[in-house]
Each structure stands twice: as C-alpha cells, then as structure tokens.
Amino acid sequence: MSSPLLEQLIEALRVLPGVGQKSAQRMAYHVLERERAGGQRLADALAAAVDRIGNCERCRDFSETPVCPTCSSATRDVHQLCVVETPADRLAIEQATGYRGLYYVLQGRLSPLDGIGPAELGLDRLASRLAEGEVSELIVATNPTVEGEATAHYLGQLARQYKVRPSRPTHGVPLGGELEYVDRGTLSHAFGSRSEMS
8 A cells, every 4th residue: 555645646747748657657656765855956946936937918828926037028029929829839939039029928729619609719809919910910820730720720811901011931840749848950841931921
C-alpha cells in the first residue's frame, strides 16, 4: 500500500501532456529518491508561476504585468499584428524570424465541437484593436490544421471588415503540422514569404 501523498504526486504529474501513469510514477520516484532539492525548486517555481502569471490585456500572451513587454515596447511596428494560436507559437516566430510587429494570442482555435467559438478566443477584443485603425496588416499564423484553417478564414474575413490586409505565412509549413515544432529555417522562410489571403 503506497502513501496517499505519493499517489497525489503521481496523479498531479499526469496533468502534463504526454505523461501517463508509468511516466508520472517514474518522475515521482526520481524526485523523492534523488532530487528533493530540485523538486522543491520545481514546486516553488510552479506555485509562483501559477500565482503571478496572467494574460496581457492587449495581446493575451502570458505576462506578469497587465501589459506585456512586447506590447509596451516603443520599438515594435504597430501596423503589423500577427495572430497565433498559442504563446509557444509566438515564441517560435519571435526566435526564428526578424518580425518586429505586435502579436495577438488566441489561446486556442475555433472548434465548435469542443465549444470553442469567437468569444472564447477573445475575437471581440481583436476586433476592437482592428477598429482602432493602427493595424494595416493582420498576419494570420494559425497552424495548418483543419481547425487552424477555419480560424484563419474567419480572421481573414474579420480583417477585411476593418479594411486591414490579411496575410498568411506560406511555403514550407507542413499541412497538419504545428508551428511550435517547425525548424527555425523553415519557419523563417515561410514567415518572410507570406502572401495575402484570398
């Protein structure tokens, strides 16, 4: 009979993507057998992050402040707004390209079967930003999946309502792939050769 605390730890570790019962058990045993100090650092960092990291009021990316450093930077091009599905996608573009515009993080993609519609993605807030008149190009960098393409189509129509030119990264991003996992060279090329959406 194992400890209830150990069972709670194993179950808690299963919240991570790709971690099943056996992996969680291995991680829990490793922390308790060999890495108690590292486990404490992990627990402290996780508690602080969950407590203090929220979403930027402008772009919805993760931020410790009401407006993230990217949105508050005076060096970014306010005329370009890149829409991505996740903070990981934003980071991939930031690291792989020379893009100097601003971002809008959907925190998902349209998926009516899962109950995710425009309201859940904050598209009313995006529409308000487009209505401000500063943005001239909306770069739609959703993943090339069925849901990502449906989201891109919706965003293209939204951009046109506000006389904003929608564009989409092309060449090299594989259909059905995830931006987070595309290598830097491919992503840089795709982002540099984006085309206007039809």
